[in-house]
Amino acid sequence: MTHAMPISERYTTIVAGAGPAGVLAAYHAAVKGPVLLVEAMSLPRYKSCGGMLHHHTLRTLSEYGQLPEELVLSPRTVRFRYHDWDRRVLKPTNLEFLNVDRARFDEWLTTLLPHNVEIVGNCSLRDVRQDSRGVTVTLRRDGKDIEVSCENLIGADGGRSQVRRALGVASTSTYVTLQDFVKLEGPIEPYFDCIYMRDIGDEYAYSYVVPKGDVAIVGSVYYPRTKRPWEKQDMTLDILRSALPQLGTSVSREAAAALYLRGRADVVPGRGRVLLAGEAGGFMSPSSGEGISYAVNSGRLAGLAVAQSDSTQALAAYTALTTDIRANLFRKMRWLPVMESAIGKVVAGFVPTPIVSRVTQGL
Ligand SMILES: Cc1cc2nc3c(=O)[nH]c(=O)nc-3n(C[C@H](O)[C@H](O)[C@H](O)COP(=O)(O)OP(=O)(O)OC[C@H]3O[C@@H](n4cnc5c(N)ncnc54)[C@H](O)[C@@H]3O)c2cc1C
Structure with a gap:
């Protein structure tokens, strides 16, 4: 349901960012209770993108x-x-x-959301506080700040994540x-x-x-x-x-x-009761720039972790569920210095085509 303002002071889950990570996270978290999904842009949002969907994205979305x-x-x-x-x-x-x-793909994703997800555009998350009772976020809409609380927050607010910053986690370049x-x-x-x-x-x-x-x-x-x-x-x-x-x-x-991932420290599942999904958590292919499959997969797992766990245990559940994705990212990061060097780019031109084909399947 799209609203002009959040209609409640407390939700089970708040999700920041209505990209593929945020939408999938909200979809699954809604099983546990009401979800507020806030998006800084007006809706439907526009994201600069090549619009190429990898088979991993299609498999998840099926x-x-x-x-x-x-x-x-x-x-x-x-x-x-x-x-x-x-x-x-x-x-x-x-x-x-x-x-x-x-743009139409992103808009279609939001049509999948169940009725207990309230989606509010032109609404930015500004700050995050957490204590033993839960998480309180400061949201800004129409120049006014409001405070809304929840059991878990999912930061899916992209490569320049404000949630990540508010948690004190170093930003990626x-x-x-x-x-x-x-x-x-x-x-x-x-x-x-x-x-x-x-x-x-x-x-x-x-x-x-x-x-x-x-x-x-x-x-x-x-x-x-x-x-x-x-x-x-x-x-x-x-x-x-x-x-x-x-x-x-x-x-x-x-x-x-677009995220410039350098090392393991860039990939952070969250802190306390706050989970980071998609680019906000560092989930994006560092070798090919392909990010939609990482966003839908990490967003889905963040939503499932919230839905299936006590709010204090959601991050531990999410960290366990994303073990394979993180291992996949760390493996790709090892190749970056070679792939990005001028010599690496020249050498790629000499590698036999069937090998380039096989290697790119995994990028
Ligand atoms: C030029 C370009 C081309 C690309 N081409 C491809 C491609 O062809 N295929 C592919 O798979 N990937 C591609 N990518 C990567 C892909 O677009 C991203 O990895 C993917 O969209 C990440 O999804 P996300 O949900 O994590 O974040 P995003 O899609 O970035 O969504 C984050 C959302 O959070 C919102 N937001 C930010 N701050 C706040 C806040 N404080 N409060 C509330 N909301 C906030 C933003 O407005 C945004 O809508 C491309 C990226 C770029 C830049």
Whole structure:
């Protein structure tokens, strides 16, 4: 149910952030009692994203019903392809993504919520206090602060999580991302092309091109604190257009941030009665930037942990339930220094295509 203001002073669970982690967390926590889901943006929210759904996302979501066809764009699926631009090396893989409209996907997720979840947009969590009786959060809506309490709080408020900060957990740093939506003047191949070019400079990680109906997303990822990334994006677009004239004019450009995970300390399930899910907890692939499957899976487990445990035991239950996800993240982090080095990117171009294909299945 969507409301203009929280209608109660106490809920069993409060969830901050209506992304995939928050929605799945709220869905499951609602089994225990009323849930308040607050979202800082207006609803339906908009998240800058490539909108590519990994098979892990689809497997988890199959539990909640059929994904509506209206969300799916043309081409329906795209396969991951590594592209060393300067050496003209292409490594197509078998890793396939469902190509969706991310805004409509996020909106569809909220339609799954049961009636005892109240969802309030334009409402930001500002502060968190916890004691032996529970958790009290300060929320701001329409310039006014209100206090609402709960047994458990789930922070699913993304890569710059305020809940994480309020708990005193060190924030992770973030990549700078830019995405241009460019008109397609002709068809391009049905790939999610991940492109590496040397000319863009050391602050540049990689670019990607993915067709989305009559436009294509041309995205680029830059290391934290990159200055004037839009100039690098202009340069990247010029280089890409010289070989791909189908990439027409840019209809819009958006900037965002994505988690830059470095080590085990970045992945934190929570503190006390507060659980951290999705990017807020550090749950996102550090090697590929794929985050929706980590968000739905960690959000689901946070909601289940709250629903199935005493409020003082929910974090312990969640920590146990996420053991495999954390092990998977730590394994991927070990490869980062190699993958991110200039030499690693060059070597990737020499690795036989079947091996690139096999390795990317696990990224
Ligand atoms: C450019 C880009 C492209 C990407 N492409 C892909 C892709 O193709 N496939 C893929 O799997 N992943 C992709 N990702 C990653 C993916 O989008 C995220 O990992 C995923 O959305 C994380 O989900 P989440 O629920 O943890 O957080 P988010 O989706 O970030 O949601 C967090 C929500 O919390 C809200 N919020 C923040 N602060 C507060 C507050 N104080 N109070 C209340 N609400 C708050 C925010 O407004 C936001 O709506 C991409 C990311 C970027 C930046």
